[in-house]
Amino acid sequence: MMNSIFAKLLFSTLCMIFVLKAESLVFADQRLSIVYPVIQKFKSLITSDPLGVTKTWIGSDICNYKGFYCDHPPDNNSAIALASIDFNGFHLSAPTLNGFIDNLPDIALFHANSNNFIGTITSQITKLPYLYELDLSNNQFSGAFPIAVLGMKSLTFLDIRFNFFSGGVPQQIFTQNLEVLFINNNLLTQNLPENLGISSSTHIFLLTLANNKFMGPIPRNLPKALSSLSEVVLLNNELTGCLPHEIGYFQEAIVFDVGNNQLTGPLPFSLSCLEKVEVVNLASNMFYGMVPEVVCAELVNLVNFSLSDNYFTHVGPFCRMLIQRGVLDVGKNCIHDLPFQRSMEECAQFYAQPRMCPFMWFHSFILPCKFPFQKSSVSSIP
Numbered sequence: 001m002m003n004s005i006f007a008k009l010l011f012s013t014l015c016m017i018f019v020l021k022a023e024s025l026v027f028a029d030q031r032l033s034i035v036y037p038v039i040q041k042f043k044s045l046i047t048s049d050p051l052g053v054t055k056t057w058i059g060s061d062i063c064n065y066k067g068f069y070c071d072h073p074p075d076n077n078s079a080i081a082l083a084s085i086d087f088n089g090f091h092l093s094a095p096t097l098n099g100f101i102d103n104l105p106d107i108a109l110f111h112a113n114s115n116n117f118i119g120t121i122t123s124q125i126t127k128l129p130y131l132y133e134l135d136l137s138n139n140q141f142s143g144a145f146p147i148a149v150l151g152m153k154s155l156t157f158l159d160i161r162f163n164f165f166s167g168g169v170p171q172q173i174f175t176q177n178l179e180v181l182f183i184n185n186n187l188l189t190q191n192l193p194e195n196l197g198i199s200s201s202t203h204i205f206l207l208t209l210a211n212n213k214f215m216g217p218i219p220r221n222l223p224k225a226l227s228s229l230s231e232v233v234l235l236n237n238e239l240t241g242c243l244p245h246e247i248g249y250f251q252e253a254i255v256f257d258v259g260n261n262q263l264t265g266p267l268p269f270s271l272s273c274l275e276k277v278e279v280v281n282l283a284s285n286m287f288y289g290m291v292p293e294v295v296c297a298e299l300v301n302l303v304n305f306s307l308s309d310n311y312f313t314h315v316g317p318f319c320r321m322l323i324q325r326g327v328l329d330v331g332k333n334c335i336h337d338l339p340f341q342r343s344m345e346e347c348a349q350f351y352a353q354p355r356m357c358p359f360m361w362f363h364s365f366i367l368p369c370k371f372p373f374q375k376s377s378v379s380s381i382p
């Protein structure tokens with residue numbers, strides 16, 4: 001009891017000294033004097049600073065603190081304000097960013113990759129008018145997806161990779177002004193966004209969803225809505241169902257990775273529409289049937305095509321050429337004239353159950369990049 005009274009007294013005395021000291025400091029701009037106590041309060045919360053960066057966080061010259069950068073704010077070209085923070089790799093520990101980030105009114109970039117910040121993200125960040133890059137990756141944030149970012153008009157870059165965010169991802173995030181959305185390696189669940197129709201277009205060109213707990217099928221209208229993605233990375237989730245033939249809309253994809261899910265069905269021929277693709281990983285799912293020759297023949301940029309740990313039964317001459325070149329891996333399937341396959345019993349067991357995909361008749365059309373029945377260049381293969 002005595003101890004806590006003493007602590008309170010000490011604290012208020014310190015606060016008074018602090019206020020007096022702040023008053024005696026001269027700042028280059030009034031905007032800097034406003035953020036000074038915010039920074040000092042945050043500094044007092046930091047429990048570990050192995051690189052000693054906070055030693056530089058003293059005095060009125062905030063623009064020269066390590067990790068702090070000033071610029072003219074958008075609303076006043078003659079003022080000087082704290083415009084960006086780059087704590088990347090500082091390995092700071094603090095129990096929260098709340099009360100800090102949300103009290104930096106002119107902040108445009110906030111990068112805090114690879115620290116040990118914990119807690120949740122305050123809804124107060126909504127009021128930051130200029131924030132356009134928010135990188136909180138590789139920390140230990142938890143709680144729900146930070147819904148405060150929804151509708152933030154200025155925000156174009158959101159990176160919350162490698163944290164412990166859990167629960168669903170609000171669908172609205174996919175249709176706001178974001179260009180980059182990295183949410184892989186969290187504990188995010190639920191189904192992938194269903195309603196990314198043509199009307200509500202997305203601006204995202206970089207999106208990573210891997211290593212979460214996304215469930216359910218890949219929605220049929222997702223590929224078209226995200227057709228500008230250069231990397232489609234859904235590996236290590238809990239996706240089920242068949243690949244819709246609409247995956248052919250991922251025509252900008254360099255990487256298409258849905259490895260280690262519970263996807264099934266035959267491969268849609270439309271996979272051959274991904275003309276730019278270099279890496280295709282479908283390993284460790286339950287795909288079956290024949291590997292479409294058109295895919296092996298037409299995807300000339302492939303360097304790594306992994307189909308291992310599935311239930312494919314046939315590969316044709318074009319695909320065999322890729323196997324020979326070390327591009328295609330079909331290990332642990334049911335192709336019994338090739339080495340390293342599953343046992344006959346295991347394959348028989350798998351095929352004993354009837355298996356169907358919705359819209360199966362589309363699977364052998366090379367939609368959407370070619371019209372049905374259009375002659376493809378491999379139609380003359382014997």
Ligand SMILES: *[C@@H]1O[C@H](CO)[C@@H](O)[C@H](O)[C@H]1NC(C)=O
Pocket residue numbers: 029030076077078079080
């Ligand atoms: C712009 O900033 C300068 C420097 O802080 C200040 O003196 C001036 O009053 C500001 N102008 C407006 C319109 O707020």
Ligand SMILES: *[C@@H]1O[C@H](CO)[C@@H](O)[C@H](O)[C@H]1NC(C)=O
Pocket residue numbers: 259281283304305306
């Ligand atoms: C090809 O991709 C698979 C799956 O992503 C990976 O395990 C493998 O190491 C890659 N192979 C090469 C040669 O890069």
